[in-house]
Amino acid sequence: MKEEGFGDKVRRLREERGWTREQFCDEEQDLTVRQLTRIELGISKPTLTKIFFIAHRLGLSLFEVMPDYIDLPDQYLKLKYDILRTPTYDQLDLIERRNAKLLEIYDHFYDMLPDIERLAIDALQSTIDVLETQSDIFGKDIIETYIPRIVWKQKYDVNDLLIIHLFIEHTYLSRMTKCSASRRMFLKLVSELPRQVVVMEPEELFVLRNVIFAAIRVLGAKGICEPIPTLFQGIHHIMQITQDxxxxxxxxxxxxxxxxxxxxxxxxxxxxxxxxxxxxxxxxxxxxxxxxxxxxxxxxxxx
Incomplete structure:
Protein backbone atom coordinates (compact mmCIF):
# COMPACT_ATOMS: atom_id res chain seq x y z
CA MET A 1 0.00 0.00 0.00
CA LYS A 2 1.35 3.40 -1.00
CA GLU A 3 2.39 5.55 1.96
CA GLU A 4 0.22 8.65 2.36
CA GLY A 5 2.17 11.78 1.50
CA PHE A 6 1.72 15.18 3.08
CA GLY A 7 -0.42 16.52 0.24
CA ASP A 8 -2.62 13.43 0.25
CA LYS A 9 -3.04 13.74 4.02
CA VAL A 10 -4.06 17.40 3.79
CA ARG A 11 -6.58 16.66 1.02
CA ARG A 12 -8.05 13.72 2.95
CA LEU A 13 -8.42 15.72 6.17
CA ARG A 14 -9.87 18.71 4.30
CA GLU A 15 -12.41 16.53 2.50
CA GLU A 16 -13.33 14.72 5.73
CA ARG A 17 -14.34 18.14 7.10
CA GLY A 18 -16.44 18.80 4.01
CA TRP A 19 -14.45 21.83 2.87
CA THR A 20 -13.69 22.93 -0.67
CA ARG A 21 -10.24 24.36 -1.32
CA GLU A 22 -11.80 27.80 -1.51
CA GLN A 23 -13.41 27.36 1.92
CA PHE A 24 -10.18 26.01 3.39
CA CYS A 25 -8.10 28.95 2.17
CA ASP A 26 -10.70 31.46 3.39
CA GLU A 27 -9.54 34.93 2.28
CA GLU A 28 -6.30 33.51 0.81
CA GLN A 29 -4.12 35.82 2.91
CA ASP A 30 -2.02 32.95 4.25
CA LEU A 31 -2.56 30.30 1.61
CA THR A 32 -4.01 30.66 -1.90
CA VAL A 33 -6.19 28.07 -3.60
CA ARG A 34 -3.48 27.62 -6.24
CA GLN A 35 -0.84 26.99 -3.57
CA LEU A 36 -3.07 24.49 -1.75
CA THR A 37 -3.79 22.67 -5.02
CA ARG A 38 -0.08 22.34 -5.77
CA ILE A 39 0.63 21.14 -2.20
CA GLU A 40 -2.14 18.53 -2.30
CA LEU A 41 -0.97 17.25 -5.69
CA GLY A 42 2.61 17.01 -4.42
CA ILE A 43 3.83 19.51 -7.00
CA SER A 44 5.26 21.97 -4.46
CA LYS A 45 6.70 21.57 -0.97
CA PRO A 46 5.06 23.79 1.68
CA THR A 47 7.05 26.18 3.81
CA LEU A 48 6.82 25.91 7.60
CA THR A 49 4.60 29.02 7.58
CA LYS A 50 2.17 27.32 5.18
CA ILE A 51 2.22 24.14 7.29
CA PHE A 52 1.47 26.26 10.36
CA PHE A 53 -1.64 27.70 8.66
CA ILE A 54 -2.77 24.28 7.40
CA ALA A 55 -2.43 22.74 10.87
CA HIS A 56 -4.40 25.61 12.41
CA ARG A 57 -7.20 25.23 9.87
CA LEU A 58 -7.36 21.48 10.50
CA GLY A 59 -7.39 21.93 14.27
CA LEU A 60 -4.19 19.91 14.66
CA SER A 61 -0.82 20.65 16.22
CA LEU A 62 2.04 21.41 13.87
CA PHE A 63 3.76 18.24 14.99
CA GLU A 64 0.75 16.10 14.00
CA VAL A 65 0.57 17.46 10.48
CA MET A 66 4.28 17.83 9.72
CA PRO A 67 5.41 15.96 6.61
CA ASP A 68 8.39 14.54 8.52
CA TYR A 69 6.24 13.42 11.45
CA ILE A 70 8.22 11.03 13.66
CA ASP A 71 7.89 9.79 17.18
CA LEU A 72 9.94 12.09 19.38
CA PRO A 73 12.71 10.34 21.33
CA ASP A 74 11.73 9.63 24.93
CA GLN A 75 15.00 11.02 26.27
CA TYR A 76 14.49 14.25 24.32
CA LEU A 77 10.98 14.66 25.76
CA LYS A 78 12.28 13.97 29.26
CA LEU A 79 14.96 16.63 28.90
CA LYS A 80 12.53 19.15 27.42
CA TYR A 81 9.93 18.69 30.14
CA ASP A 82 12.53 18.59 32.92
CA ILE A 83 13.74 22.01 31.75
CA LEU A 84 10.20 23.38 31.58
CA ARG A 85 9.08 21.88 34.88
CA THR A 86 12.03 22.72 37.14
CA PRO A 87 12.31 26.32 38.41
CA THR A 88 15.80 27.70 39.01
CA TYR A 89 14.97 30.54 41.46
CA ASP A 90 18.27 32.12 40.31
CA GLN A 91 20.22 29.33 42.03
CA LEU A 92 23.51 28.74 40.22
CA ASP A 93 23.47 24.95 40.56
CA LEU A 94 19.93 24.69 39.14
CA ILE A 95 20.81 27.04 36.30
CA GLU A 96 23.86 24.93 35.47
CA ARG A 97 21.74 21.75 35.41
CA ARG A 98 19.20 23.39 33.12
CA ASN A 99 21.93 24.61 30.76
CA ALA A 100 23.49 21.15 30.70
CA LYS A 101 20.13 19.63 29.66
CA LEU A 102 19.72 22.20 26.90
CA LEU A 103 23.22 21.48 25.67
CA GLU A 104 22.42 17.75 25.60
CA ILE A 105 19.36 18.47 23.45
CA TYR A 106 21.40 20.53 21.00
CA ASP A 107 24.25 18.00 20.89
CA HIS A 108 22.27 14.76 20.63
CA PHE A 109 18.72 15.45 19.40
CA TYR A 110 18.35 18.84 17.71
CA ASP A 111 19.42 17.79 14.20
CA MET A 112 16.96 14.87 14.11
CA LEU A 113 13.94 16.82 15.39
CA PRO A 114 11.04 18.05 13.22
CA ASP A 115 11.16 21.75 12.41
CA ILE A 116 8.43 22.62 14.91
CA GLU A 117 10.38 21.03 17.76
CA ARG A 118 13.54 22.85 16.72
CA LEU A 119 11.49 26.03 16.73
CA ALA A 120 10.26 25.25 20.26
CA ILE A 121 13.78 24.65 21.55
CA ASP A 122 15.03 27.82 19.86
CA ALA A 123 12.17 29.78 21.47
CA LEU A 124 13.02 28.29 24.86
CA GLN A 125 16.71 29.13 24.47
CA SER A 126 15.88 32.64 23.26
CA THR A 127 13.63 33.23 26.28
CA ILE A 128 16.43 32.19 28.63
CA ASP A 129 18.86 34.47 26.77
CA VAL A 130 16.45 37.42 27.00
CA LEU A 131 15.94 36.87 30.73
CA GLU A 132 19.66 36.50 31.44
CA THR A 133 20.84 39.45 29.34
CA GLN A 134 17.77 41.71 29.58
CA SER A 135 18.15 42.23 25.85
CA ASP A 136 15.44 41.70 23.25
CA ILE A 137 17.83 40.87 20.40
CA PHE A 138 17.14 37.16 20.85
CA GLY A 139 14.25 35.45 19.07
CA LYS A 140 12.92 38.46 17.17
CA ASP A 141 12.44 36.48 13.98
CA ILE A 142 10.44 33.81 15.85
CA ILE A 143 8.10 36.44 17.27
CA GLU A 144 7.63 38.29 14.01
CA THR A 145 6.81 35.09 12.11
CA TYR A 146 4.66 33.13 14.54
CA ILE A 147 2.95 35.41 17.08
CA PRO A 148 0.59 36.98 14.47
CA ARG A 149 -0.58 33.44 13.67
CA ILE A 150 -0.80 32.09 17.21
CA VAL A 151 -2.87 35.06 18.34
CA TRP A 152 -5.84 33.78 16.31
CA LYS A 153 -5.70 30.19 17.51
CA GLN A 154 -8.47 28.88 19.75
CA LYS A 155 -6.28 26.22 21.37
CA TYR A 156 -2.60 26.45 22.23
CA ASP A 157 -0.17 23.57 22.44
CA VAL A 158 3.02 23.51 24.51
CA ASN A 159 5.16 24.81 21.67
CA ASP A 160 2.76 27.72 21.09
CA LEU A 161 3.13 28.59 24.77
CA LEU A 162 6.93 28.61 24.50
CA ILE A 163 6.69 31.16 21.67
CA ILE A 164 4.12 33.19 23.63
CA HIS A 165 6.47 33.20 26.65
CA LEU A 166 9.27 34.56 24.45
CA PHE A 167 6.92 37.31 23.20
CA ILE A 168 5.94 38.16 26.78
CA GLU A 169 9.57 38.62 27.81
CA HIS A 170 10.13 40.86 24.78
CA THR A 171 7.06 42.85 25.80
CA TYR A 172 8.52 43.36 29.29
CA LEU A 173 11.55 45.07 27.73
CA SER A 174 9.57 47.15 25.20
CA ARG A 175 8.01 50.59 25.69
CA MET A 176 4.65 49.32 24.39
CA THR A 177 2.70 52.52 23.85
CA LYS A 178 -1.03 52.56 24.53
CA CYS A 179 -2.10 52.34 20.89
CA SER A 180 0.65 50.01 19.64
CA ALA A 181 -0.11 46.82 17.74
CA SER A 182 2.20 44.88 20.06
CA ARG A 183 0.17 45.99 23.10
CA ARG A 184 -3.09 44.91 21.47
CA MET A 185 -1.58 41.57 20.52
CA PHE A 186 -0.15 41.08 24.01
CA LEU A 187 -3.48 41.81 25.69
CA LYS A 188 -5.35 39.52 23.30
CA LEU A 189 -2.98 36.65 24.09
CA VAL A 190 -3.18 37.38 27.83
CA SER A 191 -6.97 37.35 27.77
CA GLU A 192 -6.91 33.93 26.10
CA LEU A 193 -4.55 32.25 28.59
CA PRO A 194 -7.10 31.47 31.37
CA ARG A 195 -9.45 29.90 28.82
CA GLN A 196 -6.75 27.42 27.88
CA VAL A 197 -6.95 25.78 31.33
CA VAL A 198 -9.98 23.69 30.35
CA VAL A 199 -8.77 22.70 26.87
CA MET A 200 -5.16 21.69 27.56
CA GLU A 201 -4.10 18.27 28.78
CA PRO A 202 -3.59 18.24 32.59
CA GLU A 203 0.03 17.10 32.26
CA GLU A 204 0.80 20.20 30.15
CA LEU A 205 -0.86 22.76 32.41
CA PHE A 206 2.36 23.55 34.28
CA VAL A 207 3.68 25.18 31.08
CA LEU A 208 0.55 27.33 30.85
CA ARG A 209 0.95 28.21 34.54
CA ASN A 210 4.50 29.45 33.95
CA VAL A 211 3.40 31.58 31.00
CA ILE A 212 0.60 33.12 33.09
CA PHE A 213 3.14 33.97 35.79
CA ALA A 214 5.25 35.74 33.17
CA ALA A 215 2.21 37.62 31.86
CA ILE A 216 1.29 38.85 35.35
CA ARG A 217 4.83 40.10 35.88
CA VAL A 218 4.66 42.14 32.68
CA LEU A 219 1.18 43.49 33.41
CA GLY A 220 2.34 44.66 36.83
CA ALA A 221 5.44 46.30 35.39
CA LYS A 222 3.37 48.11 32.75
CA GLY A 223 0.68 49.16 35.22
CA ILE A 224 -2.05 47.22 33.41
CA CYS A 225 -3.86 45.66 36.33
CA GLU A 226 -7.36 44.85 35.03
CA PRO A 227 -6.57 41.38 33.62
CA ILE A 228 -4.58 40.21 36.67
CA PRO A 229 -7.42 38.84 38.88
CA THR A 230 -8.62 36.61 36.03
CA LEU A 231 -5.06 35.33 35.58
CA PHE A 232 -4.86 34.62 39.32
CA GLN A 233 -8.03 32.55 38.98
CA GLY A 234 -6.43 30.67 36.10
CA ILE A 235 -3.37 29.78 38.18
CA HIS A 236 -5.53 28.72 41.11
CA HIS A 237 -7.61 26.52 38.79
CA ILE A 238 -4.45 24.90 37.40
CA MET A 239 -3.14 24.14 40.89
CA GLN A 240 -6.46 22.58 41.87
CA ILE A 241 -6.49 20.39 38.75
CA THR A 242 -2.86 19.28 38.95
CA GLN A 243 -2.40 19.33 42.75
CA ASP A 244 1.03 20.77 42.00
Missing part, protein backbone atom coordinates in the same frame (compact mmCIF):
# COMPACT_ATOMS: atom_id res chain seq x y z
CA UNK A 245 1.82 23.54 44.48
CA UNK A 246 5.57 23.97 43.96
CA UNK A 247 5.02 27.49 42.56
CA UNK A 248 2.63 28.50 45.35
CA UNK A 249 5.21 30.79 47.03
CA UNK A 250 5.57 32.71 43.75
CA UNK A 251 1.78 32.81 43.38
CA UNK A 252 1.47 34.32 46.88
CA UNK A 253 4.25 36.81 46.14
CA UNK A 254 2.44 38.06 43.04
CA UNK A 255 -0.76 38.40 45.05
CA UNK A 256 0.98 40.51 47.70
CA UNK A 257 2.45 42.72 44.97
CA UNK A 258 -1.03 43.15 43.49
CA UNK A 259 -2.50 44.14 46.87
CA UNK A 260 0.25 46.71 47.40
CA UNK A 261 0.10 48.10 43.87
CA UNK A 262 -3.66 48.22 43.35
CA UNK A 263 -5.34 48.29 46.75
CA UNK A 264 -2.51 49.73 48.90
CA UNK A 265 -3.51 47.12 51.47
CA UNK A 266 -0.33 46.36 53.41
CA UNK A 267 -2.07 44.10 55.93
CA UNK A 268 -3.58 41.84 53.27
CA UNK A 269 -0.34 41.89 51.33
CA UNK A 270 1.55 40.78 54.42
CA UNK A 271 -0.79 37.81 54.87
CA UNK A 272 0.22 36.68 51.37
CA UNK A 273 3.87 37.24 52.27
CA UNK A 274 3.53 34.99 55.32
CA UNK A 275 1.77 32.40 53.18
CA UNK A 276 4.57 32.48 50.60
CA UNK A 277 7.30 32.02 53.21
CA UNK A 278 5.42 29.18 54.95
CA UNK A 279 5.10 27.29 51.66
CA UNK A 280 8.77 27.89 50.82
CA UNK A 281 9.66 26.54 54.27
CA UNK A 282 7.49 23.46 53.74
CA UNK A 283 9.34 22.89 50.47
CA UNK A 284 12.64 23.12 52.34
CA UNK A 285 13.84 25.90 50.04
CA UNK A 286 15.92 28.22 52.24
CA UNK A 287 17.17 30.15 49.21
CA UNK A 288 13.62 30.99 48.14
CA UNK A 289 12.69 31.99 51.70
CA UNK A 290 15.55 34.48 51.72
CA UNK A 291 14.48 35.85 48.33
CA UNK A 292 10.91 36.33 49.56
CA UNK A 293 12.07 38.16 52.71
CA UNK A 294 14.27 40.43 50.60
CA UNK A 295 11.49 41.10 48.09
CA UNK A 296 9.04 42.02 50.84
CA UNK A 297 11.52 44.54 52.27
CA UNK A 298 12.00 46.07 48.81
CA UNK A 299 8.26 46.22 48.09
CA UNK A 300 7.41 47.86 51.42
CA UNK A 301 10.42 50.18 51.65
CA UNK A 302 8.32 53.32 51.15
CA UNK A 303 5.14 52.18 52.94
Missing amino acids: FQKYPIFSMLQWKYELLVHRDVQRAYSYCEEAIIFAKLMGNQHLMGQLHDQWRIDTLDT
